[in-house]
Amino acid sequence: MKKQFAAAVDVGGTNTKFGWVDSAGQLYGSGSVKTGEFSTAEDLIHRVYLELQDLINFDETEAEICGIGVGAPNANYHTGCIHHAPNLDFAKSIVPFASIFTEISGLKCRITNDANAAAIGEKIYGKARDMNDFMVVTLGTGLGSGIYTGGQVLYGSDGMAGEMGHTCLIPGGRKCGCGRLGCIERYVSIGGLTTTFLEVSEGKKGELRPRQIQALAEGGDQDAIQTYRLTGEYLGLHLSSMAALFSPEAIFLSGGLAQSGEVLLSPMRKAFEDNLLTHHKGKIKIELSGLKKQKTALLGAAALAFSSFSQ
Numbered sequence: 001m002k003k004q005f006a007a008a009v010d011v012g013g014t015n016t017k018f019g020w021v022d023s024a025g026q027l028y029g030s031g032s033v034k035t036g037e038f039s040t041a042e043d044l045i046h047r048v049y050l051e052l053q054d055l056i057n058f059d060e061t062e063a064e065i066c067g068i069g070v071g072a073p074n075a076n077y078h079t080g081c082i083h084h085a086p087n088l089d090f091a092k093s094i095v096p097f098a099s100i101f102t103e104i105s106g107l108k109c110r111i112t113n114d115a116n117a118a119a120i121g122e123k124i125y126g127k128a129r130d131m132n133d134f135m136v137v138t139l140g141t142g143l144g145s146g147i148y149t150g151g152q153v154l155y156g157s158d159g160m161a162g163e164m165g166h167t168c169l170i171p172g173g174r175k176c177g178c179g180r181l182g183c184i185e186r187y188v189s190i191g192g193l194t195t196t197f198l199e200v201s202e203g204k205k206g207e208l209r210p211r212q213i214q215a216l217a218e219g220g221d222q223d224a225i226q227t228y229r230l231t232g233e234y235l236g237l238h239l240s241s242m243a244a245l246f247s248p249e250a251i252f253l254s255g256g257l258a259q260s261g262e263v264l265l266s267p268m269r270k271a272f273e274d275n276l277l278t279h280h281k282g283k284i285k286i287e288l289s290g291l292k293k294q295k296t297a298l299l300g301a302a303a304l305a306f307s308s309f310s311q
């Protein structure tokens with residue numbers, strides 16, 4: 001049988017990364033372009049496909065390309081479109097990204113949002129291979145979530161379900177990029193942590209990045225410890241509500257902020273356990289993703305292609 005490959009593309013506000021992945025999750029060559037250099041989706045896709053073709057020489061007697069998987073913000077699995085993505089200049093309206101990719105490459109293409117792609121990656125290549133009910137929560141610039149229920153990704157009626165980041169944590173709280181107030185994404189994310197530290201320290205220690213705040217916390221700085229404690233408690237409390245809704249076997253955390261260590265994870269676990277329904281207590285694991293941080297997005301996008309197109 002021929003070896004199967006998928007092209008994986010991760011569209012981000014700053015960089016669009018791409019590469020080839022085989023069905024065992026091995027990454028063969030990767031590259032990236034600056035997303036902001038392209039004013040239309042057509043221009044971006046032409047360039048990405050050109051570079052993908054240069055990355056690897058397939059011997060068609062031994063290898064077969066099953067399709068293209070794309071992870072992107074505000075991507076709709078059902079329609080193949082990117083809808084009004086605030087951080088993507090080419091997608092201020094609705095852009096049929098998957099069908100443009102197919103037109104240009106002649107390959108089948110599936111698209112979903114980056115957190116759903118991370119969840120599919122966890123299912124195919126990570127720690128959730130034997131699970132049917134789990135969540136992946138990505139903690140970075142924003143807070144994303146991908147939810148598996150009954151062995152399927154939860155897409156909802158319109159293909160856009162699973163947006164835990166835009167569920168309300170604090171009524172009337174911080175203004176979110178989605179236009180609403182108090183979304184958990186404004187509290188449990190890189191920017192959220194920075195803002196909480198500014199509030200807790202009353203601005204006396206300046207605007208610091210999470211890494212600097214983490215170093216302060218590890219050195220015993222009470223403001224920094226309090227900042228991580230609050231952030232962990234917000235996340236743990238909110239995940240306990242998600243557990244009541246979806247009854248997952250496990251919740252996996254990925255993204256830069258998930259790497260903060262016990263200063264974040266310990267208060268998060270305590271708030272989670274304290275607020276779980278009695279019948280869930282002690283049964284739901286929270287762990288770090290089984291995928292390497294730098295590869296999560298591309299492995300997730302490839303897993304989307306394999307799960308959609310592979311025989």
Ligand SMILES: [Zn+2]
Pocket residue numbers: 165166167176177178179180183185
């Ligand atoms: Zn929001």
